[in-house]
Amino acid sequence: MAPRTAEIIAVGSELLGSTRTDTNSLYLAERLSALGIDLRIKSVVGDEREDLATMFRHAFGRSDLVILTGGLGPTDDDLTRDVVSDALGLPMTPDETIVTKIRGRFERRGMTMPEVNRRQAQVPRGAVVLDNPNGTAPGLFIDHDGKIVILLPGPPRELQPMFELLCAGPLQDRASDERAYRTSIFITGRGESHVEQAVQPIYSRWRDANPPISTTILAAMGQIELHLVLRDRDEARGRASLERARNELLAAIGDDVYSTDGRTMEQVVGDLLASRRYTFAAAESCTGGLLTSRLTDVPGSSSYVRAGIVAYAYEDKTALLGVPKAMIESDGAVSESVAVAMAEGIRERTGADVTVGITGVAGPGGGTDKKPVGTVVIAVIVPEKPVYVRTYSFIGGRAMVKFQATQAAMDRIRRMLT
Amino acid sequence: MAPRTAEIIAVGSELLGSTRTDTNSLYLAERLSALGIDLRIKSVVGDEREDLATMFRHAFGRSDLVILTGGLGPTDDDLTRDVVSDALGLPMTPDETIVTKIRGRFERRGMTMPEVNRRQAQVPRGAVVLDNPNGTAPGLFIDHDGKIVILLPGPPRELQPMFELLCAGPLQDRASDERAYRTSIFITGRGESHVEQAVQPIYSRWRDANPPISTTILAAMGQIELHLVLRDRDEARGRASLERARNELLAAIGDDVYSTDGRTMEQVVGDLLASRRYTFAAAESCTGGLLTSRLTDVPGSSSYVRAGIVAYAYEDKTALLGVPKAMIESDGAVSESVAVAMAEGIRERTGADVTVGITGVAGPGGGTDKKPVGTVVIAVIVPEKPVYVRTYSFIGGRAMVKFQATQAAMDRIRRMLT
Numbered sequence: 084m085a086p087r088t089a090e091i092i093a094v095g096s097e098l099l100g101s102t103r104t105d106t107n108s109l110y111l112a113e114r115l116s117a118l119g120i121d122l123r124i125k126s127v128v129g130d131e132r133e134d135l136a137t138m139f140r141h142a143f144g145r146s147d148l149v150i151l152t153g154g155l156g157p158t159d160d161d162l163t164r165d166v167v168s169d170a171l172g173l174p175m176t177p178d179e180t181i182v183t184k185i186r187g188r189f190e191r192r193g194m195t196m197p198e199v200n201r202r203q204a205q206v207p208r209g210a211v212v213l214d215n216p217n218g219t220a221p222g223l224f225i226d227h228d229g230k231i232v233i234l235l236p237g238p239p240r241e242l243q244p245m246f247e248l249l250c251a252g253p254l255q256d257r258a259s260d261e262r263a264y265r266t267s268i269f270i271t272g273r274g275e276s277h278v279e280q281a282v283q284p285i286y287s288r289w290r291d292a293n294p295p296i297s298t299t300i301l302a303a304m305g306q307i308e309l310h311l312v313l314r315d316r317d318e319a320r321g322r323a324s325l326e327r328a329r330n331e332l333l334a335a336i337g338d339d340v341y342s343t344d345g346r347t348m349e350q351v352v353g354d355l356l357a358s359r360r361y362t363f364a365a366a367e368s369c370t371g372g373l374l375t376s377r378l379t380d381v382p383g384s385s386s387y388v389r390a391g392i393v394a395y396a397y398e399d400k401t402a403l404l405g406v407p408k409a410m411i412e413s414d415g416a417v418s419e420s421v422a423v424a425m426a427e428g429i430r431e432r433t434g435a436d437v438t439v440g441i442t443g444v445a446g447p448g449g450g451t452d453k454k455p456v457g458t459v460v461i462a463v464i465v466p467e468k469p470v471y472v473r474t475y476s477f478i479g480g481r482a483m484v485k486f487q488a489t490q491a492a493m494d495r496i497r498r499m500l501t
Numbered sequence: 502m503a504p505r506t507a508e509i510i511a512v513g514s515e516l517l518g519s520t521r522t523d524t525n526s527l528y529l530a531e532r533l534s535a536l537g538i539d540l541r542i543k544s545v546v547g548d549e550r551e552d553l554a555t556m557f558r559h560a561f562g563r564s565d566l567v568i569l570t571g572g573l574g575p576t577d578d579d580l581t582r583d584v585v586s587d588a589l590g591l592p593m594t595p596d597e598t599i600v601t602k603i604r605g606r607f608e609r610r611g612m613t614m615p616e617v618n619r620r621q622a623q624v625p626r627g628a629v630v631l632d633n634p635n636g637t638a639p640g641l642f643i644d645h646d647g648k649i650v651i652l653l654p655g656p657p658r659e660l661q662p663m664f665e666l667l668c669a670g671p672l673q674d675r676a677s678d679e680r681a682y683r684t685s686i687f688i689t690g691r692g693e694s695h696v697e698q699a700v701q702p703i704y705s706r707w708r709d710a711n712p713p714i715s716t717t718i719l720a721a722m723g724q725i726e727l728h729l730v731l732r733d734r735d736e737a738r739g740r741a742s743l744e745r746a747r748n749e750l751l752a753a754i755g756d757d758v759y760s761t762d763g764r765t766m767e768q769v770v771g772d773l774l775a776s777r778r779y780t781f782a783a784a785e786s787c788t789g790g791l792l793t794s795r796l797t798d799v800p801g802s803s804s805y806v807r808a809g810i811v812a813y814a815y816e817d818k819t820a821l822l823g824v825p826k827a828m829i830e831s832d833g834a835v836s837e838s839v840a841v842a843m844a845e846g847i848r849e850r851t852g853a854d855v856t857v858g859i860t861g862v863a864g865p866g867g868g869t870d871k872k873p874v875g876t877v878v879i880a881v882i883v884p885e886k887p888v889y890v891r892t893y894s895f896i897g898g899r900a901m902v903k904f905q906a907t908q909a910a911m912d913r914i915r916r917m918l919t
Contacts, residue, residue, distance in 0.1 A: 097717040099540045100530055100728060112518055122517045123552055126544035134541055134563075141559060145552075240897070299515040310518065362814075371797025372790025375811045379789025382865050382899055390817040393793045393809035395802075396780075399851055403808055433817055447800050479658070481800055 085257050086147035086231055089120045092138055094154035094163050095237060096129035107152045107235075107242055114246060118254050119262035119314075120148060130160045140170050147230055148254070153237030155220035157199040163234055164205055164223070171227050173207035181212060185219045213249045217241045224250065231257070261314055264321045266329050268309040269342040271494045275300065278307045281335045286311075289328045294321065296328050305490035306348070341497055349377045349384075352493045355500045356387040356437060361466070364435035365391040365492075366404050366425035368416070369443040369459060374489040389435045394425070400442075404428030417442050417454050419472045422462035430464055437500070438464045439492050443475075445484045459488040465499045503675050504565035504649055507538045510556055512572035512581050513655060514547035525570045525653075525660055532664060536672050537680035537732075538566060548578045558588050565648055566672070571655030573638035575617040581652055582623055582641070589645050591625035599630065603637045631667045635659045642668065649675070679732055682739045684747050686727040687760040689912045693718065696725045699753045704729075707746045712739065714746050723908035724766070759915055767795045767802075770911045773918045774805040774855060779884070782853035783809040783910075784822050784843035786834070787861040787877060792907040807853045812843070818860075822846030835860050835872050837890045840880035848882055855918070856882045857910050861893075863902045877906040883917045 091112075093105040108125045115122050123146055128135045135154075142149045154163035168175045181204035182196075189196040203220050206212055213222030213235070220236040222245050233250055235242045270278055279300060286298035286309075294315045301308040311328055315321030333340055342351050356363050365374045375391030378384055392403050397416055400406040405428040406421055414420045425440030443459030450456035457479070462472040473495075477487040509530075511523040526543045533540050541564060546553045553572075560567045572581030586593050599622035600614075607614040621638050624630055631640030631653070638654040640663050651668055653660045688696055697718060704716035704727075712733045719726040729746055733739030751758055760769050774781055783792045793809030796802055810821050815834055818824040824842040832838045843858030861877030868874035875897070880890040891913075895905040 096715075097719045097728065099543060100534075100717075100719075116518075122547075123549065124544060124546050124556065125517060126542060128542050129540075131541065137559065137563070138542065141555065145555070297514075299513075299518075301515045310515065364817075365811075367790070370794070371802075371806070372785070372793035372809050372811065375790035376788070376794050376903075379811075379813065379863075380900060380903070384789075385813055385867070388789070388811075389814045390821055391790050391809070391811035391813075392821070393783075393790065393797075393806075393811075395797065395809075396807045399782075399808040403810070403850060432821060445797075449803070482798060485794075485798070 086120050086254065088123050088146045089115050089148040089150065090123055090142040090146045091125040092135070092142060092149065092151045093125070093127045093237075094130065094135060094151060095127075096131075098127045098153070099129050105152075107237065107239055110239065110243060111150060111152075111246065114251060115148075116263060116265065118251065120254070121263065130154065130162060132162050132166060135162055135166045136170055139166055143170065143230060143232065148233070149230070150233045150235065152235050152242060155203065155222070155234060155236045157197070157202050157219070161202070164202075164207070167223075167225070167232060167234060168205075168207035171207065171225065171232070173209060173225070173227070175205040175207050177201065177204045178206045178212060179204070181206070181221055184214075184221075188219055213245050215241050215245055217244065222249070224253065261316045262318065262321070264313050264315065264318075264325050266311050266325050266343065267345055268311075268329065268332055268336070268340055269346075269348075270307040270309070270336055270339045271305060271341055271348070271490060272339045273307070275307055278309070278336065282309065282332050285328070285331045285335055289324075292324065294324065296325065305487040338498065338501070341494060347381075348490060348493045348497070349381050352496050352500075353378060353381045353384055353387065355497060357383075359436075359500060361387065361436035361500075362389045362434075363387050363437045364389045364429045364433040365439045365441070366429040367391060367393045367439075367441050368395060368400070368425070369445040370441050370485050370488050370492075371395065371445075373485050374439065374441065374492055377489055377493075390429070390433045392429055392432075400425065405431065415454070417444055417458060417460055419460050419462070419474060422460040423470055423472050426462040426464045426470070436466050437496060439496070441488055441492055443484070443488060445481045445488075447481060457484050459484065459491075461488065461492050461495060463492065463495045463499060465496065468499055471495055471499060504538050504672065506541050506564045507533050507566040507568065508541055508560040508564045509543040510553070510560060510567065510569045511543070511545045511655075512548065512553060512569060513545075514549075516545045516571070517547050523570075525655065525657055528657065528661060529568060529570075529664065532669060533566075534681060534683060536669065538672070539681070548572065548580060550580050550584060553580055553584045554588055557584055561588065561648060561650065566651070567648070568651045568653065570653050570660060573621065573640070573652060573654045575615070575620050575637070579620070582620075582625070585641075585643070585650060585652060586623075586625035589625065589643065589650070591627060591643070591645070593623040593625050595619065595622045596624045596630060597622070599624070599639055602632075602639075606637055631663050633659050633663055635662065640667070642671065679734045680736065680739070682731050682733065682736075682743050684729050684743050684761070685763055686729075686747065686750055686754070686758055687763075687766075688725040688727070688754055688757045689723060689759055689766070689908060690757045691725070693725055696727070696754065696757075700727065700750050703746070703749045703753055707742075710742065712742065714743065723905040756916065756919070759912060765799075766908060766911045766915070767799050770914050770918075771796060771799045771802055771805065773915060775801075777854075777918060779805065779854035779918075780807045780852075781805050781855045782807045782847045782851040783857045783859070784847040785809060785811045785857075785859050786813060786818070786843070787863040788859050788903050788906050788910075789813065789863075791903050792857065792859065792910055795907055796911075808847070808851045810847055810850070818843065823849065833872070835862055835876060835878055837878050837880070837892060840878040841888055841890050844880040844882045844888070854884050855914060857914070859906055859910055861902070861906060863899045863906075865899060875902050877902065877909075879906065879910045879913060881910065881913045881917060883914065886917055889913055889917060
């Protein structure tokens with residue numbers, strides 16, 4: 084049967100703590116979406132047999148595909164295989180070819196396979212074993228009662244190639260001919276309620292269209308995202324509707340849209356720099372190098388990112404960037420004149436075409452009545468345009484202020500280069 | 502009744518996409534743990550009435566406390582209030598004081614309250630309304646059949662103060678006198694299997710102790726975490742057992758442990774720099790400013806972080822850091838001599854006490870047979886010690902290589918200053 088709906092259950096008490104997120108589910112969500120399978124629910128369950136059994140039974144009852152990640156290790160804590168075989172009434176038998184493979188992995192590292200690892204060779208009746216080239220735990224693909232259950236190991240570098248090579252194909256073969264089409268619009272520079280006001284009349288009309296388009300508005304740090312989804316059997320018709328809806332939304336929002344193809348702000352700015360053959364350099368204070376780091380997260384960014392100088396201390400703003408000491412004393416380190424002098428200083432020192440100066444109060448300390456925490460001054464220089472400088476007030480903690488400042492700086496470059 | 506077990510249900514189709522993580526559950530996991538309440542399951546459910554109703558009924562059936570986040574907005578998609586009141590059989594009535602508050606919020610911004618917002622004033626019978634100073638959606642606290650259900654809005658800046666001010670107290674009052682005590686050990690510089698080998702005999706003994714201590718080993722990017730948890734009614738006894746177990750583990754792992762109190766690597770290094778009154782500056786190439794940015798994520802870091810120079814291009818390594826052009830040509834930009842010259846160059850230019858030079862191949866392009874992707878050279882200079890330099894080979898994609906390089910650089914500073 085073609086799986087239309089899916090659930091993901093991540094197994095492991097450690098994933099319930101405050102220090103870890105379940106990154107596998109993000110990857111799987113994207114892959115399922117590409118396969119036209121709706122993800123309905125995702126959950127994280129600790130290493131408790133009863134909880135996992137209940138969650139799995141309910142998931143199997145209501146969805147066509149259940150993917151369980153983690154809990155396939157050799158120890159008593161690793162319950163996933165047992166729970167699934169119990170719930171589906173599939174007895175398990177050991178598979179000696181798996182034992183041989185696991186033993187080989189240990190031997191190649193000069194070690195002896197501990198006996199506990201034999202647990203990993205238990206296979207429920209009828210399950211297809213999914214080879215794991217990057218770890219000891221094999222995965223399992225179970226086609227049962229017209230539904231599919233997939234068990235994958237927890238480490239992303241094991242899970243991802245296994246899903247790609249061994250699961251995506253069989254799921255694709257079974258997939259329905261109705262596909263989900265998605266598009267997104269990323270916006271920065273205006274608040275959520277203003278975006279909502281502008282777009283609500285448009286998306287409510289498309290929601291009632293045939294086929295309907297559902298829209299989600301997402302306010303993330305420093306940006307608003309509109310996600311549009313449509314399901315259709317006819318690809319040409321589906322894509323055309325989606326594009327019309329997207330174009331209406333774009334017309335309503337205008338140049339606050341920075342991306343319509345899922346590219347991040349750093350990719351958008353990087354592509355603009357690359358297409359104009361401009362080089363880039365930043366002079367950062369309160370953002371501490373985050374702007375340069377974000378821009379260099381993009382593969383290939385070494386072709387346009389020249390350099391960055393983080394001048395946290397006053398004397399380094401003078402020594403490294405040539406900001407006049409008298410200017411810092413008279414105007415303050417967080418001032419429009421200093422931000423411009425930083426952008427000019429890095430331009431002189433690197434010869435980069437596009438430069439930025441950022442100075443501000445990231446907090447939690449250092450705020451004053453006139454320049455409270457969140458005050459950030461951004462100067463941007465691009466060829467053949469007047470120097471841009473503006474004082475922003477950002478809300479939130481230190482990390483949020485840093486991020487929003489880098490977002491605003493990149494958005495300004497984008498607007499000046501577009 | 503004292504809630505011992507909890508579940509978190511995050512509501513919203515957007516949280517099922519590949520671009521967003523449910524950060525609220527990380528915050529709530531930490532707060533519940535501090536209150537001695539076990540988090541058993543957390544889930545994300547889309548805006549589908551039936552799915553949410555099923556998940557809520559099961560969660561309410563098996564756990565003492567259910568926290569639902571999101572889905573409290575004014576639109577038809579916002580189902581949480583309706584589903585909970587239906588499932589518990591509590592009829593809803595409008596609360597005019599809420600309407601007045603919401604209307605006030607709109608009026609202060611010169612706007613008229615849309616009629617749809619009246620939905621947010623619906624209150625199930627017996628529920629305590631939780632005031633939301635940062636948004637329109639009030640929360641709800643429901644004490645029903647000896648269990649507790651809490652509804653909170655999705656945006657973290659609304660949810661967190663509401664939980665802190667309005668939920669933590671009442672939960673604390675109801676909490677059992679048996680508390681969970683936790684400690685963690687953060688390790689870097691050795692692989693997961695080596696850590697496991699060293700600590701397994703110790704933690705398996707404590708697992709069988711009375712009261713037992715459970716240990717979770719977590720391999721995150723560039724670090725291994727051991728999390729120890731013990732539950733006891735007697736705080737002194739509980740803490741003493743936990744400390745003995747922790748000390749045994751510390752003895753077995755030695756100086757690969759960088760933190761035993763939850764501090765991040767950047768905090769640990771920052772505290773070492775501050776306590777020695779040393780200043781810091783970095784010369785970065787492949788990490789693109791991430792090292793300086795991570796160190797400046799720590800509040801108060803401006804007292805020791807002097808400056809950073811990101812020299813991506815060859816000519817900037819020479820112009821900004823004084824790396825001899827001939828050295829780059831003869832040894833290559835990714836070489837131990839260049840890394841040392843970068844660390845020396847930034848030290849000369851800033852006068853900082855502790856300096857780092859990082860150069861490498863972050864990928865995906867740029868690798869060669871001799872210097873494949875993941876090759877990173879790190880040089881560290883601290884007062885009164887010989888210059889340190891080493892060539893590392895990191896695995897993973899661009900972001901992972903960048904992160905691991907900054908982690909290794911900070912760990913080296915830690916070891917050299919300890």
